Amino acid sequence: MSAWTLVYAVLLYVAFVVLVGGVVYRVAIYAMTPAPLRIPTMPAPRTRTGVAMRMGREVALFASLFRGDKWAWIWSYLFHASLLLVLLQHLRYVFVPVPAWVVFESPFGSYAAFVLLISLVGLLGRRLMIARVRFVSAPSDYLMLGLLLLIAVTGAWMRFVGRVDIVGFKAFIEGVMALKLKPLPASPVIMVHVGSVVALMLIFPFSKLLHAPGVFFSPTRNQVDASRLEAQAEGAPQAADAERGPRTPAPAMREGVR
Amino acid sequence: MSDIEVPVLLDYVPTPELHPGAMAGLKPFKASPEHQAALGFPGTLVDDWQEVAIRRLGELVEGSRALRVYLDSCVKCGACTDKCHYFLGTGDPRNMPVARQDLLRKVYRRYYTWAGRLFPWLVGATDLTKEVLDDWYSYYHQCSQCRRCSVFCPFGIDTAEVSMAAREILDSVGEGQKYCNEILGKVHKVGNNLGLPEPALRNTLEGLEEDVKDATGVDVRFPVDVAGAEVLLITPSADFFAEPHIDGLIGYAKVFHQAGISWTLSSQASEAANFAMFIGNREQMQKVAMRIREAAIALKVKRIVVGECGHAWRVAYAFWSTLIGPFDFLDPRYPRPQHICEVTEGLIARGALKLDMSANDDKVVTFHDSCNVARATRMGDRPGGQFTVPRSVIRSVCAHYVDMDPSTIGDRTFCCGGGGGLLTDDLIELRVKGALPRMQALNAVVQEKKVTHMAAICAICKSQFTKVLPYYGLPREMVVSVHQLVGDAIVLGAKE
Ligand code: SF4
Ligand code: SF4
Numbered sequence: 001m002s003a004w005t006l007v008y009a010v011l012l013y014v015a016f017v018v019l020v021g022g023v024v025y026r027v028a029i030y031a032m033t034p035a036p037l038r039i040p041t042m043p044a045p046r047t048r049t050g051v052a053m054r055m056g057r058e059v060a061l062f063a064s065l066f067r068g069d070k071w072a073w074i075w076s077y078l079f080h081a082s083l084l085l086v087l088l089q090h091l092r093y094v095f096v097p098v099p100a101w102v103v104f105e106s107p108f109g110s111y112a113a114f115v116l117l118i119s120l121v122g123l124l125g126r127r128l129m130i131a132r133v134r135f136v137s138a139p140s141d142y143l144m145l146g147l148l149l150l151i152a153v154t155g156a157w158m159r160f161v162g163r164v165d166i167v168g169f170k171a172f173i174e175g176v177m178a179l180k181l182k183p184l185p186a187s188p189v190i191m192v193h194v195g196s197v198v199a200l201m202l203i204f205p206f207s208k209l210l211h212a213p214g215v216f217f218s219p220t221r222n223q224v225d226a227s228r229l230e231a232q233a234e235g236a237p238q239a240a241d242a243e244r245g246p247r248t249p250a251p252a253m254r255e256g257v258r
Numbered sequence: 259m260s261d262i263e264v265p266v267l268l269d270y271v272p273t274p275e276l277h278p279g280a281m282a283g284l285k286p287f288k289a290s291p292e293h294q295a296a297l298g299f300p301g302t303l304v305d306d307w308q309e310v311a312i313r314r315l316g317e318l319v320e321g322s323r324a325l326r327v328y329l330d331s332c333v334k335c336g337a338c339t340d341k342c343h344y345f346l347g348t349g350d351p352r353n354m355p356v357a358r359q360d361l362l363r364k365v366y367r368r369y370y371t372w373a374g375r376l377f378p379w380l381v382g383a384t385d386l387t388k389e390v391l392d393d394w395y396s397y398y399h400q401c402s403q404c405r406r407c408s409v410f411c412p413f414g415i416d417t418a419e420v421s422m423a424a425r426e427i428l429d430s431v432g433e434g435q436k437y438c439n440e441i442l443g444k445v446h447k448v449g450n451n452l453g454l455p456e457p458a459l460r461n462t463l464e465g466l467e468e469d470v471k472d473a474t475g476v477d478v479r480f481p482v483d484v485a486g487a488e489v490l491l492i493t494p495s496a497d498f499f500a501e502p503h504i505d506g507l508i509g510y511a512k513v514f515h516q517a518g519i520s521w522t523l524s525s526q527a528s529e530a531a532n533f534a535m536f537i538g539n540r541e542q543m544q545k546v547a548m549r550i551r552e553a554a555i556a557l558k559v560k561r562i563v564v565g566e567c568g569h570a571w572r573v574a575y576a577f578w579s580t581l582i583g584p585f586d587f588l589d590p591r592y593p594r595p596q597h598i599c600e601v602t603e604g605l606i607a608r609g610a611l612k613l614d615m616s617a618n619d620d621k622v623v624t625f626h627d628s629c630n631v632a633r634a635t636r637m638g639d640r641p642g643g644q645f646t647v648p649r650s651v652i653r654s655v656c657a658h659y660v661d662m663d664p665s666t667i668g669d670r671t672f673c674c675g676g677g678g679g680l681l682t683d684d685l686i687e688l689r690v691k692g693a694l695p696r697m698q699a700l701n702a703v704v705q706e707k708k709v710t711h712m713a714a715i716c717a718i719c720k721s722q723f724t725k726v727l728p729y730y731g732l733p734r735e736m737v738v739s740v741h742q743l744v745g746d747a748i749v750l751g752a753k754e
Contacts (some may be wrong), residue, residue, distance in 0.1 A: 022621055026330075028328055029326070030323060031324065033319075033320065033321070033322065033323040033326050034322070034323065035322065035323035035324060036321075036540075036580055037540075037577055037580055038576045038577065038579075039324060039410050039416065039419070039576065039634070040404060040581065041409055041414055041416070041633055041634075041641040041669070042632065042633050042634055042636060042641070042644065042646075042669065043633060043636065043641035043644070043669060044641065045641065046641060051740065057519075058412065058414075062412055062416065063410075063635050064337075064409065064410055064411060065335065065337050065410070065412035067409070067410055067414075068338065068341065068409075068410025068411065069335070069336065069337040069410070072335050072337050074336075076335065076412075114578075126336070127334075127336075128502065130336060131275075131276050132276065132336055132339040132340065132351065132354060133334065133335075133336035134699060135276060135278075135351045135354070135357065136334050136336065136339070136354065136356045136357050136360060137334055137350075138334075138380070138381055138382030139379065139380050139381075139382075140377075140380050140381045140382070141334050143380070157649070174435060188752060206371065206372050207373060207381070207643035208330070208332060208333050208334070209678045210330045210331060211330075211331040211332070211333050211412075211413055214330055214331035214413060215325045215331065215412070215413045215414075217323060217327045218323070218327055218328075218331070218413050218414040219324045219327075219404075219414075219416075220408050220414035220415075220416050221413070221414040225575075225636055225641065226591050226607070227578075227579050227580075228575065228577045228579070228594060237569070258351075
């Protein structure tokens with residue numbers, strides 16, 4: 001067994017521990033940090049269900065970003081969606097035997113690699129070409145895009161261009177997971193691909209990639225608009241508005257006011 | 259008025275070219291040692307300021323999930339970069355919300371994250387130097403905490419939270435801002451922002467009673483410290499003397515009078531504003547808010563109603579329950595607290611006010627959504643009531659109403675340019691330039707829809723607009739209180 005096999009196996013273990021441990025630690029800190037004041041961006045939902053739907057729109061559709069910047073939305077939506085498809089496709093290296101739905105998803109996941117590439121180029125182009133975005137970009141912002149590009153290019157190359165020992169690679173991963181090491185195929189492309197994935201996993205809990213768990217903890221998005229209900233003592237009758245007399249509802253949103 | 263380069267109004271607000279450092283030199287006056295001491299802050303920059311600032315930053319992050327998540331999560335997507343009125347008006351890239359956050363974030367990363375400790379150059383982390391501290395003072399006093407940026411951020415990152423924290427750090431090292439801290443001192447000492455002592459307040463109100471009597475022939479009262487009144491009205495002290503605020507106060511009084519609701523002001527809590535929010539200091543905010551709870555209990559009122567003031571309504575609506583709640587001593591049949599527009603709208607809906615719209619027939623009115631009301635509070639019982647309730651009130655008293663461009667109202671409203679503790683003459687250049695997006699939208703409806711008046715429900719907005727409208731060639735008399743329109747239309751004494 002080559003030294004590379006050992007190095008990569010150890011790297012994968014370390015990266016896994018750092019990623020999972022780091023994110024769990026960070027999430028625990030978010031959860032434990034107090035959020036005493038109510039600061040939802042209004043208009044905010046008045047119920048927990050409403051908030052769940054608001055979060056759903058943010059996480060699944062990037063609703064706020066859509067309102068904010070259409071091009072940023074297009075590139076980042078394509079990026080995240082294709083990344084998701086590609087990641088699902090990679091489950092074939094994790095599950096033995098490969099479940100039917102992963103087999104079904106596989107072609108989508110494969111071709112999503114091209115969308116992934118295009119969207120990464122789009123994101124990089126935006127960062128380089130728009131002066132406002134360039135102004136707020138640090139070297140790490142470019143580096144992360146570079147790393148993702150490297151991962152996407154090597155991945156797509158292995159899938160569509162060059163031939164690599166995928167069967168051997170799958171055996172290696174199975175070995176890593178079973179704690180029984182099998183040799184890593186001696187392919188530079190595989191090594192670069194896996195190496196950059198490892199790097200990304202290591203960076204994750206220490207960088208802006210924390211936006212992934214962070215979004216769920218954003219008080220402006222996940223708080224219920226219930227301050228006036230909290231203003232009453234427990235068990236007190238619900239605040240009404242006797243001014244209006246018996247139940248004439250307040251005017252609804254009119255057109256043009258959104 | 260001369261040495262400020264006033265932006266030209268076009269058909270739209272162009273995204274400006276970047277002018278790095280354009281506004282770096284603009285700093286509001288610093289608080290004097292006495293003003294600092296009155297709030298328990300060091301008088302001048304302390305010797306170990308770097309250490310103190312870094313420690314305070316750590317404490318703030320530990321005490322605020324918002325701050326912690328927001329400092330971690332920004333991906334530099336740029337969606338917020340063209341959303342700030344101060345950036346649109348000045349072109350200084352540090353006035354882009356994300357760049358404003360980064361001033362604090364780069365220090366946070368340097369001292370509180372592994373990446374910043376080990377590879378500062380890679381992640382844009384820097385030491386806290388005197389230059390950085392000076393930048394904080396400049397640019398965190400060029401943010402009106404309007405939260406427009408947070409609407410468009412994919413993670414809801416709220417720059418107002420960041421700038422409040424930065425101002426709290428600046429206070430803790432002795433670099434307070436004169437305008438806010440002096441005013442807070444007056445609230446503690448005299449009871450209101452203007453430092454209007456009780457006798458003067460009573461005098462003013464008696465004068466108002468006479469004015470209304472002269473104008474209408476009706477005895478409309480402006481009561482102070484009347485124990486047992488049903489409503490305690492908490493209103494910004496600008497309502498007692500500034501134009502056009504005072505006409506709003508007359509409007510509230512007429513509403514209460516006509517609806518037969520007994521009400522009172524409090525000399526102890528003769529101020530709705532709570533500038534402690536602007537400086538991000540929770541203890542101060544609680545202390546200022548507590549006067550109101552105490553006054554309400556002492557006067558044995560059943561309801562608290564808040565007058566036309568944007569950030570005060572935010573503190574009341576969103577923060578009072580945490581700071582001074584619960585309000586179990588108030589009548590549960592009414593919202594606790596309640597906005598004056600909710601009161602009026604409810605009375606109108608019930609038919610309890612007789613209104614003569616023709617009183618406002620000479621006006622074509624538009625409405626400015628104040629940032630704190632729009633993005634931090636609600637009125638009525640449906641989401642978005644903060645937009646519909648005041649409009650419904652205006653439409654009930656005024657036949658000619660039009661909205662400004664939809665991208666500048668509702669939750670996308672632009673700040674007046676003077677919010678967040680920036681309503682001071684030493685920042686006039688910023689105030690004029692930051693008003694640009696609102697001025698553009700207003701000018702458009704003035705040209706196309708013949709709008710003559712812009713109504714507002716915030717004392718700061720009203721003062722700011724009266725000051726900056728002339729810079730853009732618009733008459734300052736355009737600005738009116740919503741309750742001025744109401745007051746003018748109410749038919750007094752004609753109760754059914
Ligand atoms: S929109 Fe939010 S995530 Fe994007 S740059 Fe601005 S603050 Fe950062
Ligand atoms: S809160 Fe308002 S003033 Fe402050 S950065 Fe955001 S948009 Fe600008």
